[in-house]
Amino acid sequence: MPFTPPHGPPVTFGARLHDARTATVIGRLLGLAVLVCFATGVLSHYLQHPPPWLADRLPSRPYWGYRLTQGLHVASGIAAIPLLLAKLWTVYPRLFARPPVRSVRHALERLSVAVLVAAGIFELFTGLLNTFQWYPWPFSFVPVHYAVAWLLLGAMLLHVAVQWPRIREHFTRRSPGTLALPEADGPDRRQLLAAVAAGVGAVTLATVGQSVTVLGPAALFAPRSPAHGPQGLPVNRTAAAARVTEASLADWRLTLAGPRPYSLTLAELRALPQHEVTLPIACVEGWSKSARWTGVRVRDLLERAGAGPDARCRVVSMEAAGAYRVMEMGRLYAQDPLTLLALRLNGEVLSLDHGYPARIIAPNRPGVLQTKWVGRLEVV
Amino acid sequence: MAFRYAVGGFGLVVMAFGGFLLVREPEPWRIAGWLAGGVLVHDALVAPLVIAVAALAAAAGLRLRGAARAALIVAGSLTVIALPPLLRPGGVANATVLPLDYPRNWLLAMAVLAVLAAGYAGARACVRRVARRRAAKPQG
Numbered sequence: 001m002p003f004t005p006p007h008g009p010p011v012t013f014g015a016r017l018h019d020a021r022t023a024t025v026i027g028r029l030l031g032l033a034v035l036v037c038f039a040t041g042v043l044s045h046y047l048q049h050p051p052p053w054l055a056d057r058l059p060s061r062p063y064w065g066y067r068l069t070q071g072l073h074v075a076s077g078i079a080a081i082p083l084l085l086a087k088l089w090t091v092y093p094r095l096f097a098r099p100p101v102r103s104v105r106h107a108l109e110r111l112s113v114a115v116l117v118a119a120g121i122f123e124l125f126t127g128l129l130n131t132f133q134w135y136p137w138p139f140s141f142v143p144v145h146y147a148v149a150w151l152l153l154g155a156m157l158l159h160v161a162v163q164w165p166r167i168r169e170h171f172t173r174r175s176p177g178t179l180a181l182p183e184a185d186g187p188d189r190r191q192l193l194a195a196v197a198a199g200v201g202a203v204t205l206a207t208v209g210q211s212v213t214v215l216g217p218a219a220l221f222a223p224r225s226p227a228h229g230p231q232g233l234p235v236n237r238t239a240a241a242a243r244v245t246e247a248s249l250a251d252w253r254l255t256l257a258g259p260r261p262y263s264l265t266l267a268e269l270r271a272l273p274q275h276e277v278t279l280p281i282a283c284v285e286g287w288s289k290s291a292r293w294t295g296v297r298v299r300d301l302l303e304r305a306g307a308g309p310d311a312r313c314r315v316v317s318m319e320a321a322g323a324y325r326v327m328e329m330g331r332l333y334a335q336d337p338l339t340l341l342a343l344r345l346n347g348e349v350l351s352l353d354h355g356y357p358a359r360i361i362a363p364n365r366p367g368v369l370q371t372k373w374v375g376r377l378e379v380v
Numbered sequence: 381m382a383f384r385y386a387v388g389g390f391g392l393v394v395m396a397f398g399g400f401l402l403v404r405e406p407e408p409w410r411i412a413g414w415l416a417g418g419v420l421v422h423d424a425l426v427a428p429l430v431i432a433v434a435a436l437a438a439a440a441g442l443r444l445r446g447a448a449r450a451a452l453i454v455a456g457s458l459t460v461i462a463l464p465p466l467l468r469p470g471g472v473a474n475a476t477v478l479p480l481d482y483p484r485n486w487l488l489a490m491a492v493l494a495v496l497a498a499g500y501a502g503a504r505a506c507v508r509r510v511a512r513r514r515a516a517k518p519q520g
Binding site: 144161 | 384385391394395396399402405406407411415418419421422423427430431445449453454457464473474475477479482485486
């Protein structure tokens with residue numbers, strides 16, 4: 001609906017298309033992107049910090065699940081950026097409604113839109129910067145991005161409920177509200193929507209190659225590139241950052257704690273039955289890449305320590321400190337034959353930055369939980 | 381109607397949960413400042429800038445429609461997502477973080493876009509000229 005103040009001409013800044021049909025079409029797509037982003041984000045939250053009742057129920061399949069969902073999380077967030085800007089442009093004249101407040105109900109409605117816009121801009125801004133590991137704000141990214149996500153979802157549901165009659169009136173090209181708009185705007189609107197769609201396509205193409213490896217060369221603005229990294233794989237936490245050195249691993253042994261504890265040297269570990277799996281490393285920041293891993297099944301190691309078929313495990317890294325130094329793995333992960341204590345990557349001995357001498361690689365799991373420089377496995 | 385109120389009410393509950401999570405964070409007023417700051421930057425800076433560009437173009441006799449508008453929208457979208465790697469200060473955690481030549485890539489993207497838009501506009505002008513000439517010729 002073109003905004004018409006009671007006094008003077010409509011505030012449209014000389015442009016057209018500040019109407020409810022344009023807002024509805026862009027809003028639908030933006031709403032879809034926000035829903036995908038929210039669902040995949042909450043999923044990752046629970047995979048990274050499962051409550052106790054959930055830990056043993058988290059499925060290790062499909063093995064590509066985390067890669068797909070977190071690729072979608074970042075891709076839908078990036079796609080939402082041109083959509084949000086276009087949506088805000090469409091409704092911008094409504095900011096200058098006169099009188100600014102007509103009633104208590106109107107004031108509350110405007111306040112809820114302010115929260116919606118603030119939360120939307122905040123989530124896309126902080127999320128985008130996080131993929132580039134840039135943190136200019138004075139708060140912790142993960143809990144605040146998570147909290148504002150709920151604020152955004154709630155404000156969006158409220159907004160859809162408030163605007164529902166107008167959305168319904170403009171839902172299709174033949175809806176009564178759409179037909180009441182100037183007919184000459186139709187082709188112009190379709191051109192604008194096509195341009196916004198092209199913007200969404202362009203930002204997607206320029207970044208999605210960080211998780212869709214074949215599109216890597218087109219990823220002009222991706223923070224990671226599948227072509228960059230030792231042994232063909234990007235690195236998040238280096239050995240230097242974790243303060244792990246060749247010297248500190250000189251007399252490395254793998255310790256197994258359980259009903260029948262034991263320890264193994266690297267040579268003994270290499271002498272055990274080796275398995276090869278192809279699994280992706282997938283980061284919550286959106287990048288992912290598949291690789292070939294060779295090592296010993298975690299299930300076999302746990303069984304030898306006297307673990308039953310329902311055992312889960314705790315993995316302790318050699319790193320000096322870090323939020324993920326100790327990692328717990330639910331039953332379905334620990335018992336999955338694809339879950340390895342990997343010794344080799346893409347046919348070579350693991351490099352120090354990829355977790356030499358041994359690291360965890362498990363299907364459908366966040367990258368931060370693929371513990372590197374493993375020193376100890378405990379049957380839980 | 382009842383469904384509409386139910387969705388709206390559920391939205392309020394979800395918002396309250398988000399607000400509850402936020403106020404449990406240390407220094408929630410600073411988060412509120414960043415939330416409001418985003419709106420301010422958009423409403424007082426980004427949106428007026430877009431409108432000013434359109435107004436200036438109009439004053440110069442340019443109609444920003446069709447291919448020109450699409451090229452500007454795509455260029456703007458790409459530039460927004462290119463800003464973080466272009467502006468980010470400080471070092472990176474390791475050589476696999478931000479490994480690309482982002483200024484070169486941005487110039488490349490803008491150049492490709494300009495060529496595509498100019499090519500499209502040129503092709504359109506040719507098609508129009510041919511169509512006009514055909515229309516001018518007597519049929520028969």
